[in-house]
Amino acid sequence: MVYQATASAPVNIACIKYWGKRDTKLILPTNSSLSVTLSQDHLRSTTTSRADPSFSKDRLWLNGKEEEIVAPGRLATCIAELKKMRKELVEDKDASAPKLSTFPVHIASYNNFPTAAGLASSASGFAALVSSLAALYALPCSPSTLSLIARQGSGSACRSLFGGYVAWEQGVLDDGSDSLAVEVAPRSHWPEMHALICVVSDDKKGTSSTSGMQRTVQTSELLQHRIKHVVPKRMKEIEAAIKAKDFDAFAKVTMADSNQFHAVALDTEPPIFYMNDVSRSIIALIVEYNRVAIEKTGKRKAAYTYDAGPNAVIYTLQENVKEIVELIVKYFPQKDGFKDPFQLFAGEGGV
Ligand code: 2P0
Structure with missing residues (x-):
């Protein structure tokens, strides 16, 4: 058997x-x-x-x-x-x-x-x-x-x-x-949601999440503010946004929380940097993309988020995927081949 x-x-x-x-x-x-x-x-x-x-x-x-x-x-x-x-x-x-x-x-x-x-x-x-x-x-x-x-x-x-x-x-x-x-x-419930994973680097990361987060717990005052006063409110906001399929609210909270996570990493002693220059350029691109969208429709169309590394994840709805992929490819030209310098996966059928 x-x-x-x-x-x-x-x-x-x-x-x-x-x-x-x-x-x-x-x-x-x-x-x-x-x-x-x-x-x-x-x-x-x-x-x-x-x-x-x-x-x-x-x-x-x-x-x-x-x-x-x-x-x-x-x-x-x-x-x-x-x-x-x-x-x-x-x-x-x-x-x-x-x-x-x-x-x-x-x-x-x-x-x-x-x-x-x-x-x-x-x-x-x-x-x-x-x-x-x-x-x-x-x-x-x-x-x-x-x-x-x-x-x-x-x-x-x-x-x-x-x-x-x-x-x-x-x-x-x-x-x-x-x-x-x-x-x-x-x-x-919300199958139109897509996640675009932009692999800025597939090197092993410098500071592991496990050790990095404990250093943050030990040294960051900003983390204490985040735990007590920010996350409980954001959990409610994002759950409501998901239930209502409100992409603009989802995007606003998602980007704010990515920013604050990297802020508490920076507030750690010694400071931890997970994003690099390419990561920050992708943020600038999404901010500009949203600025134009808000001017036209009053709503955001994309949300960036970064974990414990430089790779970007861009959440967007199905109708914007093609436009965003074209934008990323335009500003961050892909070298031939699988790895260098920037690999983009665009999902076909939802997140
Ligand atoms: C997350 N990260 O919520 C956050 C955002 C990284 C940044 O969960 O020590 O690998 O194994 O519990 O789960 C990474 O932490 O850490 C992580 P351990 P884990 O996705």
């Missing part, structure tokens, strides 16, 4: 940014966040897990290269939590269920995009890992329950358990049992 399952999960791109932990072991955030999960095939992790009593230990390969699983690290924690759920929710309830929780697992995961280039590979990676083990173990769990486990792999991973528009509620409990992802709206 072969016990094996494969699952795939996409990247999500935050509009309200997660930056800062109040508990680094359980990965509990200092503020709630909200993202859009991409639905195209370009940016996904696909993971296969197999349980077999003949395996000597749990092992994991990422893009073909073995990664050590060190307890009590994040990978080991996720695998142990899922084995525990298998035992408690399946094997203890049904004596005939195979005792998969006692078998070592082998896990192979592939990203179809550059790892750790500020393109949220840990989000799709841990979401796919948790989904594949949950399928292998036939866990009777909702995506929100699985998000509690994915969160312990990488905070932003909890949001990739859902498609569409997803909130990670920070929660208030010390054990983290209320710090989970919930669906704000399915992708089908």
Whole structure:
């Protein structure tokens, strides 16, 4: 008998940014966040897990290269939590269920995009890992329950358990049992939304999110203002904008939150710079594009957002995709070939 399952999960791109932990072991955030999960095939992790009593230990390969699983690290924690759920929710309830929780697992995961280039590979990676083990173990769990486990792999991973528009509620409990992802709206609610990923650089980033955000927590006063006075209001505003399909309001909040995330990075000691000159030129282009749109119609047509790296994500509606792609290509000429200096993916069928 072969016990094996494969699952795939996409990247999500935050509009309200997660930056800062109040508990680094359980990965509990200092503020709630909200993202859009991409639905195209370009940016996904696909993971296969197999349980077999003949395996000597749990092992994991990422893009073909073995990664050590060190307890009590994040990978080991996720695998142990899922084995525990298998035992408690399946094997203890049904004596005939195979005792998969006692078998070592082998896990192979592939990203179809550059790892750790500020393109949220840990989000799709841990979401796919948790989904594949949950399928292998036939866990009777909702995506929100699985998000509690994915969160312990990488905070932003909890949001990739859902498609569409997803909130990670920070929660208030010390054990983290209320710090989970919930669906704000399915992708089908607003299918006209597109995300254009502009790969400015696919180099590995200089400051990892994990260490960068803790330095921010320790040193930035602006972060405290953001946590208390800014994010709660913005979470409400963006949820309302999504529910009402109000792109102008969505764009305004998304750009403001990207700006503030990079401001708290700059307010960190020593300061962290994630954007580069090309990133800033793309901001200028989108600001000008929106200025003209507002003059004509009173509304914004595009929203930029940047994570812990220089790559731009531009949210826009289907009707503007062609125009924006042409604009980007005009001002940032593409070299032939896949990588240099600037790679643009334009989704065909929604985010
Ligand atoms: C986000 N980022 O909300 C924010 C915006 C980067 C900028 O989540 O330490 O890789 O694994 O919980 O999830 C990046 O942080 O950090 C991130 P860990 P993670 O998408």
